[in-house]
């Protein structure tokens with residue numbers, strides 16, 4: 617019997633999701649499987665918002681941010697009734713393998729379905745890079761590059777006006793965007809949710825930089841850091857006497873054409889998901905480790921805690937004295 621697989625994207629979108637969809641659709645057709653696009657994540661699965669995909673369904677999307685399958689955060693799905701309905705819907709469409717592209721919550725949803733006997737594959741798609749089992753998730757590299765562009769622009773004007781600027785980036789629990797963009801953008805100070813903030817040290821560093829002739833200070837702060845940016849700006853101004861502005865990058869980081877690295881990662885992961893289904897595997901999480909595409913048990917993968925790169929934080933601190 618010909619296999620039929622479904623693909624959905626769920627949770628916050630990330631640049632490169634389209635490249636992963638394209639890779640999975642093309643690989644499935646190459647292996648003579650039927651392939652179905654499920655629109656609006658798990659919400660669309662519950663509603664039967666499902667359409668067969670052809671080779672041309674994924675033409676001209678490789679370079680586009682967002683997701684052609686659209687996405688949603690579905691509360692309805694997160695209940696035993698939701699899971700049951702999702703399984704019934706897959707059965708109605710005779711879909712016997714499901715590829716889920718998304719972050720932590722989305723892959724947990726896939727794990728729930730696998731416990732009902734559905735063949736599932738999880739592909740990490742989130743700009744936050746907060747999944748413990750993979751070095752990188754699709755969209756992270758693009759987001760870091762977008763933030764980097766913003767840092768360069770802000771640096772120009774901060775320097776002209778001799779200002780301190782706090783640039784707030786995404787990352788609710790994981791400071792990877794802040795750390796990678798902060799380090800490569802030459803930020804004076806990086807604040808991540810994994811480390812306690814030290815305002816005394818921050819102000820000391822700003823003043824020390826001024827003393828040696830720096831005309832600006834850039835602070836990169838992840839959104840998950842508990843102190844609100846406004847409050848932080850007021851404290852800095854009070855203690856250093858320097859004008860302090862705030863830039864919140866928000867959704868700007870989530871869009872845009874994916875970088876070559878994200879397209880490569882997405883292409884390899886989309887292809888791998890289909891190969892694994894073809895070979896009879898189930899319940900696998902696809903990732904990348906040491907530059908190699910890996911797959912491991914979904915349950916085990918989701919239990920792995922993300923360790924932040926403490927040494928990289930330290931290095932960023934040394935390089936910005």
Ligand code: F6P
Nearest residue numbers: 628719742743744786787788870
């Ligand atoms: O999980 C990805 C993410 O972009 C987070 O960094 C951010 O906090 C959140 O999604 C925003 O979610 P929403 O699109 O629901 O506002």
